[in-house]
Amino acid sequence: MPLLVVGSVALDTVETPQGMREDVLGGSAVFFSYAASYFSPVQLLGAVGEDWPEEHTTLLQQQGIDTSGLEVIPGGKTFRWRGKYLPNMNDRETLEVHLNVLAQFRPQLSEQARRSKYVFLANGAPETQLAVMDQLTGPRLVVADTMDLWIREHHDELLELLRRIDGLVLNDAEARLLMDDENLVRAGQGVLKLGPRFVVIKKGEHGAMFFSAHETYVLPAFPTPQVVDPTGAGDSFAGGMLGYLAREDRLDPATLKKAMAYGIVVASFAVEDFSLDRLRSITRQDVEDRMARYREMLSF
Amino acid sequence: MPLLVVGSVALDTVETPQGMREDVLGGSAVFFSYAASYFSPVQLLGAVGEDWPEEHTTLLQQQGIDTSGLEVIPGGKTFRWRGKYLPNMNDRETLEVHLNVLAQFRPQLSEQARRSKYVFLANGAPETQLAVMDQLTGPRLVVADTMDLWIREHHDELLELLRRIDGLVLNDAEARLLMDDENLVRAGQGVLKLGPRFVVIKKGEHGAMFFSAHETYVLPAFPTPQVVDPTGAGDSFAGGMLGYLAREDRLDPATLKKAMAYGIVVASFAVEDFSLDRLRSITRQDVEDRMARYREMLSF
Numbered sequence: 001m002p003l004l005v006v007g008s009v010a011l012d013t014v015e016t017p018q019g020m021r022e023d024v025l026g027g028s029a030v031f032f033s034y035a036a037s038y039f040s041p042v043q044l045l046g047a048v049g050e051d052w053p054e055e056h057t058t059l060l061q062q063q064g065i066d067t068s069g070l071e072v073i074p075g076g077k078t079f080r081w082r083g084k085y086l087p088n089m090n091d092r093e094t095l096e097v098h099l100n101v102l103a104q105f106r107p108q109l110s111e112q113a114r115r116s117k118y119v120f121l122a123n124g125a126p127e128t129q130l131a132v133m134d135q136l137t138g139p140r141l142v143v144a145d146t147m148d149l150w151i152r153e154h155h156d157e158l159l160e161l162l163r164r165i166d167g168l169v170l171n172d173a174e175a176r177l178l179m180d181d182e183n184l185v186r187a188g189q190g191v192l193k194l195g196p197r198f199v200v201i202k203k204g205e206h207g208a209m210f211f212s213a214h215e216t217y218v219l220p221a222f223p224t225p226q227v228v229d230p231t232g233a234g235d236s237f238a239g240g241m242l243g244y245l246a247r248e249d250r251l252d253p254a255t256l257k258k259a260m261a262y263g264i265v266v267a268s269f270a271v272e273d274f275s276l277d278r279l280r281s282i283t284r285q286d287v288e289d290r291m292a293r294y295r296e297m298l299s300f
Numbered sequence: 301m302p303l304l305v306v307g308s309v310a311l312d313t314v315e316t317p318q319g320m321r322e323d324v325l326g327g328s329a330v331f332f333s334y335a336a337s338y339f340s341p342v343q344l345l346g347a348v349g350e351d352w353p354e355e356h357t358t359l360l361q362q363q364g365i366d367t368s369g370l371e372v373i374p375g376g377k378t379f380r381w382r383g384k385y386l387p388n389m390n391d392r393e394t395l396e397v398h399l400n401v402l403a404q405f406r407p408q409l410s411e412q413a414r415r416s417k418y419v420f421l422a423n424g425a426p427e428t429q430l431a432v433m434d435q436l437t438g439p440r441l442v443v444a445d446t447m448d449l450w451i452r453e454h455h456d457e458l459l460e461l462l463r464r465i466d467g468l469v470l471n472d473a474e475a476r477l478l479m480d481d482e483n484l485v486r487a488g489q490g491v492l493k494l495g496p497r498f499v500v501i502k503k504g505e506h507g508a509m510f511f512s513a514h515e516t517y518v519l520p521a522f523p524t525p526q527v528v529d530p531t532g533a534g535d536s537f538a539g540g541m542l543g544y545l546a547r548e549d550r551l552d553p554a555t556l557k558k559a560m561a562y563g564i565v566v567a568s569f570a571v572e573d574f575s576l577d578r579l580r581s582i583t584r585q586d587v588e589d590r591m592a593r594y595r596e597m598l599s600f
Binding site for chain 1: 388484486489507516517524527557558595597598599600
């Protein structure tokens with residue numbers, strides 16, 4: 001089924017204990033769509049500036065990603081993020097953010113995009129996410145990501161979003177902040193009461209937790225000794241998860257759990273190199289092989 | 301098979317966001333032996349002072365724990381620990397430590413204890429742990445715990461211990477410290493090179509990782525919304541794990557993994573109340589029921 005992602009497209013400058021890369025391909029919609037592309041056709045909706053290297057678009061297209069919704073803003077500059085990871089690789093410092101074209105980005109969905117059945121609203125202002133929802137005609141599943149800024153400063157809009165979406169994906173610190181509760185099990189169950197049918201709390205190297213009315217569970221991350229750059233891990237996770245759901249076109253509990261496992265496996269590749277470099281080097285079969293190892297790991 | 305634990309027996313004063321308890325039953329050997337008792341006969345070796353409430357010994361005996369190795373030191377006082385947990389329940393502050401009788405404790409094993417096939421050397425000075433090993437006659441499995449103090453200040457003795465034991469259990473911060481590596485997968489694999497046949501890294505609310513020459517895996521914690529007091533969780537985990545191994549009397553990879561899962565399940569009960577209160581309220585069947593839910597949680 002058609003899968004749509006609306007989110008950032010970026011040029012990242014990233015420093016980690018393993019090295020540094022300047023102005024490399026990044027952004028939530030980019031990681032999401034590349035991760036989803038192993039499973040399902042995906043359409044990317046975003047904006048870049050005139051400084052955007054055309055080769056990045058070509059790279060996404062070669063993976064089968066529909067980039068017709070990637071708008072080049074005349075006279076604009078692409079969103080840039082600069083960050084540095086601490087030695088533990090879980091904490092990072094944002095050194096620079098230049099919103100550039102993202103500051104004015106008001107997503108306009110094509111007729112085809114409006115009819116998408118599966119939609120991921122990557123991290124963004126909740127009012128922008130709501131504006132995308134208003135354009136959809138009968139989606140089967142809308143999942144959103146969010147962040148501390150919106151939880152703190154756009155609280156009412158976020159609550160409105162939560163009443164309308166099917167699923168929310170957020171990280172552990174954000175879940176604690178949103179519910180003012182240090183216990184993640186209670187926090188996740190609390191977010192459910194705000195509206196979504198399911199909630200996923202991402203815990204970085206510790207995996208992810210799932211909450212629905214009838215289920216609470218946690219799956220660990222796939223342990224990799226080669227963590228080079230965690231940038232995009234969360235969006236790769238969401239891409240793997242929603243890509244699998246869109247392909248199966250089912251939303252029963254068993255399919256949701258398997259989708260989450262695929263998300264975890266794809267994310268475990270994403271962190272093994274900078275930008276999309278590791279994801280570019282793997283095939284669908286590599287994903288299946290690691291999925292088999294992951295499943296074996298959790299059997300006893 | 302006979303299981304022996306040598307470690308601390310304590311009176312704990314604990315403050316957590318859920319409340320406070322003064323001078324309650326605690327200590328590594330106590331949590332370990334109670335957790336192990338669901339699976340296997342267990343003998344506790346430790347020392348207390350004249351202030352030790354006899355009812356605590358009775359409680360352990362009622363659970364079938366052999367307390368003949370619990371020595372009451374004339375004129376001595378029991379080891380006391382006082383700590384406070386931060387709201388996240390993972391970090392804690394030690395406010396007071398009174399070693400008391402523990403300062404002079406040199407474990408002397410009875411004839412029966414020497415012949416133990418399964419042995420857990422709870423956290424203690426590595427030279428004391430080595431002195432226990434010297435008294436054993438042909439154990440099948442010796443597993444030790446350790447802590448930052450010994451890693452920093454008794455490094456050579458700890459390295460000697462690592463060359464002699466079969467398994468090491470330590471927490472994430474200790475593994476990072478021991479190997480000077482922030483990546484837990486690499487750290488765990490590094491510890492293996494120091495001698496043990498397997499290494500378990502405990503990650504608190506994030507579960508535990510297992511390392512052997514042929515395997516690296518991670519199992520998540522069982523998610524409980526009711527975390528009241530994490531004291532003793534690590535020793536309860538080790539107790540559940542070694543208790544199951546002693547009962548099965550097998551050390552193949554499948555049994556080790558199942559043992560680790562049992563350890564995780566027992567620890568998830570231990571944190572649900574202060575001291576041994578939650579463990580005292582459950583039966584072996586409760587452990588099996590939660591184990592079934594845990595297994596189901598990890599199936600997809």
